[in-house]
Amino acid sequence: MKIGYLGPKGTFSEEAVIKYTQGVENCEVVEFNTIPEVINCISNSLCEEAVIPIENSIEGSVNIAVDMLINDANGIMIKGEVIIPISHCLISDAPVEFKDVHCILSHQQAIAQCREYISKKFPNAEIKATDSTAQAVLGVKSKPGVVAIGPERAAVIYGMRIIDRDIQDVKENYTRFLVLSQKDGVVTGKDKTSIVFSVPNVPGSLYNALGVLANKKINMTKIESRPSRKKLGEYVFWVDIEGHREDEIVKSVLEELKGRTDFLKVLGSYPKFK
């Protein structure tokens, strides 16, 4: 089985893939350069599964991933989740003093997770966005004064130097990854279901929709709003609930929700990460 992820080797995505495939045989991992390419590897059947970052405890959603799944028309489904601790390192090729750092490379999410650190230590450095953290680490090769923010593992793989550790703005930092496929997960008894919906633009409509969950005592483990991209102040909601879409109670909840929403899509059911 082929599994796509945001490469090159050494990204946090690779750590998530390693965790996800522990004990699974016959896995071949396939690197892609950008998050959209990873997601598209399912629609264009390059891979059977793909692992993408979706949400971080400091910075929140990976907007591009959330928006692509909301708007996907190719039947991509979520079949799993993986959560890993995230520790960012400051990485360079040769030894460098902080005062000589003039440029910082990293993925936009990593930069945002280290925003306070960067503005305190390097208020005048140029910030360059890379497609992944490992790409950033590769980018410091033979560049004096240029540093990357990324995983320790990437520094080790590419033979770079770690100048500082645990530099994210909140020490306890986790990222949640989703496993995508053309089918979601089978019922395990300890499942979650991700849905997205929009509600009519009238007072109480979101309350009315959430009431379906509350009345059936369905636990909501996530709710997030994204712009509809059509009109300022119009939102699409991403909600994760406990239970599998094949469970009788979840089935009836989804049926009832249809009547209280303008648009409803089930992104998939999958086992809760332990």
Add this chain to the structure above:
Amino acid sequence: MKIGYLGPKGTFSEEAVIKYTQGVENCEVVEFNTIPEVINCISNSLCEEAVIPIENSIEGSVNIAVDMLINDANGIMIKGEVIIPISHCLISDAPVEFKDVHCILSHQQAIAQCREYISKKFPNAEIKATDSTAQAVLGVKSKPGVVAIGPERAAVIYGMRIIDRDIQDVKENYTRFLVLSQKDGVVTGKDKTSIVFSVPNVPGSLYNALGVLANKKINMTKIESRPSRKKLGEYVFWVDIEGHREDEIVKSVLEELKGRTDFLKVLGSYPKFK
């Protein structure tokens, strides 16, 4: 009166300030280099008012602004809002062909609003994040092959060339700005109130909180979740409702909400933008 904004001249923030101060006399605008500096100009009394971008119809929230207001302990309040249409231009110093563009400069929000355009037209260009769109336009001076994404106004002010127009991923594009001060707005009869709150981690707690609004038929014009930054899957909610916090009905709603939330902060009441 001094009003702080994200400079230099030519940013969309400057357009918002110009719109906000139309017909107001004795205004002195003060440029700051970063969004945190603009917000801090209220806490450290450098300005009486400040205008900051908060939400865009394509990309959603300006996370740094939302997070700073949620966590602010200096009593910053919202006293107004301004909404302006946003049209992004591709800007260079000298004429340049698309195939020769190797680097794109802009603010992270503008880059995200033009994500599809960039990946289609310039899949291999380097992306550099700047503190503002006008800073990006200034940065292309005498740099062949380097382009900026920013407002037409910035190109005009700094004598740069517009290579392409309306390049954002959705043509209809609006950004909402907030006016900050040490006091919020007086009652006008057509007001909004912004609040942030968190709810206990039990099933139905968000539903329960929103019920206070629904029962009193209070219209919610925005709801957004941000990570608590403490634990993955724990959120703080930003909600805008119609009405002024001095209105009897809003007063009673806020009182009741206190009992159903772990944390509740009123960010201010202010006239709805017309």
